[in-house]
Amino acid sequence: MPADTGHTVPNDELIRFTNVTKRFGDNTVLDDLCFSVRPGKHVTLIGPSGSGKTTILRLLMTLTMPDSGTIDVDGGRLFPADERQRREVRKRIGMVFQQFNLFPNMTVLRNITEAPVRVLGLSGDEAEERARGLLDLVGLADRAGARPSQLSGGQQQRVAIARALAMRPRVLLLDEVTSALDPELVAGVLDVLRDIARTTDITMLCVTHEMNFARDISDEVLMFDAGKVIESGPPEKMFSEPENARTREFLGAVL
Numbered sequence: 078m079p080a081d082t083g084h085t086v087p088n089d090e091l092i093r094f095t096n097v098t099k100r101f102g103d104n105t106v107l108d109d110l111c112f113s114v115r116p117g118k119h120v121t122l123i124g125p126s127g128s129g130k131t132t133i134l135r136l137l138m139t140l141t142m143p144d145s146g147t148i149d150v151d152g153g154r155l156f157p158a159d160e161r162q163r164r165e166v167r168k169r170i171g172m173v174f175q176q177f178n179l180f181p182n183m184t185v186l187r188n189i190t191e192a193p194v195r196v197l198g199l200s201g202d203e204a205e206e207r208a209r210g211l212l213d214l215v216g217l218a219d220r221a222g223a224r225p226s227q228l229s230g231g232q233q234q235r236v237a238i239a240r241a242l243a244m245r246p247r248v249l250l251l252d253e254v255t256s257a258l259d260p261e262l263v264a265g266v267l268d269v270l271r272d273i274a275r276t277t278d279i280t281m282l283c284v285t286h287e288m289n290f291a292r293d294i295s296d297e298v299l300m301f302d303a304g305k306v307i308e309s310g311p312p313e314k315m316f317s318e319p320e321n322a323r324t325r326e327f328l329g330a331v332l
């Protein structure tokens with residue numbers, strides 16, 4: 078019998094959470110949560126602070142474990158699964174964090190080539206070619222030899238985006254990627270992400286308080302409250318005529 082690779086999940090779903098519950102002590106952060114994301118779609122998670130948005134991304138990165146339920150990504154089961162299978166599925170997922178988390182002692186180029194060489198087994202030349210293409214994409218082709226500390230926050234975040242893409246993930250997770258940036262640096266990072274959303278077939282799952290950005294890039298917006306999706310829909314509907322009173326209240330406060 079082959080290992081349980083989650084083939085019960087339909088092919089047109091790249092991410093599926095089924096009855097996922099996550100607790101921290103008495104705090105039920107995700108409550109029997111079900112949702113799915115189709116391949117190539119850009120989905121934004123919105124909701125009040127503490128509603129569990131970051132926890133969803135952390136589960137996908139296997140940085141934390143659910144208490145119950147199943148999580149499938151790209152036809153493979155992430156939870157429950159043994160360590161080896163989890164690592165295999167996890168390789169298909171890239172994440173950009175609020176704090177860029179670059180390696181300070183490595184050049185920009187090494188930051189991007191490190192994981193493709195170590196994890197994917199690419200040769201140094203292959204990894205470098207890939208990295209240089211990505212540096213071009215994020216507008217930093219001339220900074221390959223710099224150290225992160227020589228770059229602005231916005232440039233560092235663009236390196237972090239290139240680093241995540243260098244693993245050729247099927248899913249890109251974006252967690253408040255502009256909230257640690259000075260206001261004048263936000264637009265450059267969001268422009269790069271808009272470009273990536275427009276020109277690649279990567280699936281994106283995004284937590285952001287930048288509602289204009291969410292409106293621009295999202296195919297679907299999911300509104301979270303108390304560990305559940307309480308409303309979902311295309312951004313034009315969610316932002317102009319939300320049906321749920323909690324969504325209206327939340328958007329009234331942030332828009």
Ligand SMILES: Nc1ncnc2c1ncn2[C@@H]1O[C@H](COP(=O)(O)OP(=O)(O)OP(=O)(O)O)[C@@H](O)[C@H]1O
Binds near residue numbers: 106125133
């Ligand atoms: N490691 C942890 N230990 C204990 N509680 C945690 C831990 N991580 C998250 N929580 C709690 O889980 C809840 C959900 O947190 P999460 O960061 O997922 O929310 P969020 O919707 O992303 O919020 P925000 O918009 O403020 O980032 C919060 O109440 C938080 O305090």
